[in-house]
Amino acid sequence: MSYLQKRREELDFSQTKVAQSSGMSRAHYQRIEDGRCLPGPEQDSALEAVLGIPVLSERHLIQASERRELSKAGLFVAENHSRSTWQQASRSYGMQGLDQKTWSQLSFFYHTDSALECSALAQLVAAGAEIRLDSPLLWGFRHNLPVDAHDRFLGAAHLPCLLYRKGSVTMAVWPQFRLRPSDVTWRLDGLVFFRDSSGRRWLALEFDGRGHDARLDLYRAHQIQLPEVRISGDEIVERRVFELLLERAPSATLPDFSPLRR
Missing domain, CATH: 1.10.260.40 (lambda repressor-like DNA-binding domains)
Incomplete structure (x- = not known):
């Protein structure tokens, strides 16, 4: 109260x-x-x-500019990483209609595990999402403990995200996001804030490529306890990522955990 x-x-x-x-x-x-x-x-x-x-x-x-000046804290985090998956995505799936500058920004700022993930993120940008920096904690995220790439508490550190706004829909996606609900850190393909006329919610976004392990993913989902949106590799290749994310986000639920009890 x-x-x-x-x-x-x-x-x-x-x-x-x-x-x-x-x-x-x-x-x-x-x-x-x-x-x-x-x-x-x-x-x-x-x-x-x-x-x-x-x-x-x-x-x-305390305003953001005043806080930065007084605290002298380093809040903007974009780690160096290999861009090989982005190079492969460009060859295998094309640049999704993006110009070279935007593609280069994506490849420098967003780490991915596969070319399919690169294609999925590029499709979100092609649909109107913007490359931005922010912390999900500043958006009210309170589920589990978010950590950075070194397992340190994320706090107000700003990470690269993709922000989409149109009409009643606001969506922010933090790719390759890490959560530590207990003594193990789990990495999501994306942490999603989604708001439309029906309300606001936090979601786990997963891209199911060839390395998808259904049982391990289910165990991770049980630890994290966030509603999930899953998009298959075939759906990514069909360039349906944005369409399906908007369609599935409002009705996303927790997975069925009963197989873990068998």
Whole structure:
């Protein structure tokens, strides 16, 4: 329970009463109470007058540029890696209509295990996804412990991701993402944030190529406990990655773990 909700209930006020008395919509106040946004400088004064307690607002928030200047922390991580899979993908599957500069950026910034994975990521960019840097923790990821390539806690470190936005759909994909739910680190082909008109969710994205081990993948999924979207090698070759990700993400569920108990 947030401190705002606790105080509101102590006063026996409804969200509607607090919102109207503070000069804002109920929906906006609900977002503030739920911690999805902060009140502006004038709104915090209005809420303080209604609730009779101090209220955190945007004026208290440390901005990203200020934080970088004060902390001097290294937050932007793009590890050096072999680009051989990208070279193979270019020869085997083509560049998916991307120009040489974009293909070069993908090959430098995104590590993959196979040419099929390269083709899959390139298809997302060809469909409109942008090459960006960010941390999933800043998007509200709280499932398991994310780690970097050296098994260190990721924290606010920004990793290369692919961001797609159109209409009601927002999707961010962090390729080759590592999670450490216990004493073992597991690597996903992609960690996906997906939001549409029905809500927001976190997903594990897996590309099933020739090296796919169904039982090992099932054990890993059991450890990670994230709904999965799986795309086969044939579907990647057919250039259906973006289409199928949008189609399967809203209804993705946890796998059936019963085979592990046999």
